[in-house]
Amino acid sequence: MIDALPLNDPATWRHLPATSTPVDHARVAELMAAEWERFTASTPGSGAHNERASKSLPLGVTSSFQHWDPYxxxxxSARGAWLTDVDDRKLLDLSMGFGAMLVGHLNPAIVASVNEALEKTGTLFVTPSPSATEVAERYQERFGLDRLRFTNSGTEATMYAVRTARAYTGRKAIVKLEGGYHGGYDGLSVSVKPAVADAGPQAAPTPVTPFDVEAGTVYVVPYNDIDRLREVFEAHRGEIAALVMEPVMENIGIVLPDAGYLAAVRTACDEFDVVLIFDEVKTGLTAGYAGAARRLGVEPDLITLAKSIGGGLPLAAFGGRAEVMQAVVDNRMAHFGTYNGNPLVMAAARAVDEVCTREALDAAEAVNDGALRAIDAIIAEFDLPAHTVGLGVKGAVTWSPAPVRNYRDYKRTDFEIAELSWLWGVNRGVLTPPGLDEQWLVSLAHTTADMDLLVATFRELAEALRA
Ligand SMILES: Cc1ncc(COP(=O)(O)O)c(C=O)c1O
Structure with a gap:
């Protein structure tokens, strides 16, 4: 069966196990209970801090993604690849700000550039400035964009990209992927993580809109299903402004495109005159020197960027073909923002662009590949029902022996073992992102020795699962 499924795009990483034996879930439950006890015993400072923070901040956090139960x-503080928590424990950071800290915490080149802006240049002019133009020119070159604009968050970038597509096409509806996350814009908040019971058939998902969202007309399609996409385009011909998608889905683990899928998407968008928007907020520089689009060889009409390009400062951008971005020039799409392209963030962006050379990113990717290979070997040795996936400097273990090609496959993965695996790492000083649907990131600051810690904790978990 598995052999009959299409292969993943050759520019991505997926290694499936030849065989696997199920894990005993009574054992998982037993280990999980012990690990939660260990967690609360070793993190009293975090518990106390959450209690205090919850009195001013809902859930005690500044973004709900940061929360998990019990706290x-x-x-x-953070430096390089390491975090220090309120209990004065050192943790290897493999979340790296959900992938935003690609250059490493307090990267000296970024610190120097930002310090210079703070001491000599200024933080905000709200006027044109060569500092913003220079970064725009660098992105034109690196990402192959005719025109672009800066924003302050990925949410803003995807919102403005959608509006640009609407203004350009004179149409309103959008299509997105089931399970796709793109930030807080209403139109893109449909079917982000719908309960399967509410979401209709796998092959033709029903859009699921949270009560507080006013989405407009949004159609939802499964990833890696070109036939369904074409059906939706055909049924709503002349109505659809844009297809918004991550080229590689990075908010439900890492879900890879089948070989040829993205090229077929491009063809369908051309045929039906739909603006193709690649949301590269997460992929961006973490997918390689010029982002996922160029790595995978498919050119969208617009892309959105954020996270890794800012070196830890709030920076995002949207841009692409001149003809589409003309809607910004002639004000069919009004784009505003006091802080857009401010000199402080631009100083960081220029330094990030300078340090993220092909060589530096390739070296980090080689470290990531080494960790993925080592984990593959452990999966094989312990016959685990799991496999590795990766793109560029990111990687993840998917707790399923079969490939995950869309949201419904993802929902069938083993979330209990995924939670145990995450908690196991946290308790041993290796912090991967919370939420079980993220991935680790090898930053420019991570070494092979750092990644060996991840591999060692994974081996220890495998031993405990099979004990
Ligand atoms: C693919 C994608 N798009 C957009 C966003 C929103 O970005 P921000 O949190 O900067 O608003 C995110 C955030 O995680 C994301 O993963």
Whole structure:
């Protein structure tokens, strides 16, 4: 059966196990109970901090993604690949700000550039400035964009990209992927993580809209299903402004495109005159020197960027073909923002662009590949029902022996073992992102020795699962 499924795009990483034996779930439950006890015993400072923080901040956090039950770990400082928590424990950071800290915490080149802006240049002019133009020119070159604009968050970038597509096409409806996350814009908040019971058939998902969202007309399609996409385009011909998608889905683990899928998407968008928007907020520089689109060889009409390009400062951008971005020039799409392209963030962006050379990113990717290979070997040795996936400097273990090609496959993976595996790492000083649907990131600051810690904790978990 598995052999009959299409292969993943050759520019991505997926290694499936030849065989696997199920894990005993009574054992998982037993280990999980012990690990939660260990967690609360070793993190009293985080528990106390959450209690205090919850009195001013809902859930005690500044973004709901940061929360987990009973409470998340609170961090006081970070340098390179390491975090220090309020209990003065050192943790290897493999979340790296959900992938935003690609250059490493307090990267000296970014610190120097930002310090220079703080001491000599200024933080905000709200006027044109060569500092913003220079970064725009660098992105034109690196990402192959005719025109672009800066924003402050990925949410803003995807919102403005959608509006640009609407203004350009004179149409309103959008199509998105089931399970696709793109930030807080209403139109893109449909079917982000719908309960399967509410979401209709796998092959033709029903859009699921949270009560507080006013989405407009949004159609939802499964990833890696070109036939369904074409059906939706055909049924709503002349109505659809844009297809918004991550080229590689990175908010439900890492879900890879089948070989040829993205090229077929491009063809369908051309045929039906739909603007193709690649949301590269997460992929961006973490997928390689010029982002996922260029790595995978498919050119969208617009892309959105955020996270890794800012070096830890709030920076995002949207841009692409001149003809589409003309809607910004002639003000069919009004784009505003006091802080857009401010000199402080631009100083960081220029330094990030300078340090993220092909060589530096390739070296980090080689470290990631080494960790993925080592984990593959452990999966094989212990016959685990799991496999590795990766793109560029990111990787993840998917707790399923079969490939995950869309949201419904993802929902069938083993979330209990995924939670245990995450908690196991946290309790041993290796912090991967909370939420079980994220991935680790090898930053420019991570070494092979750092990644060996991840591999060692994974081996220890495998031993405990099979004990
Ligand atoms: C693919 C994608 N798009 C957009 C966003 C929103 O970005 P921000 O949190 O900067 O608003 C995110 C955030 O995680 C994301 O993963």
């Amino acid at each position: 998340p770990i609170s961090i006081v």
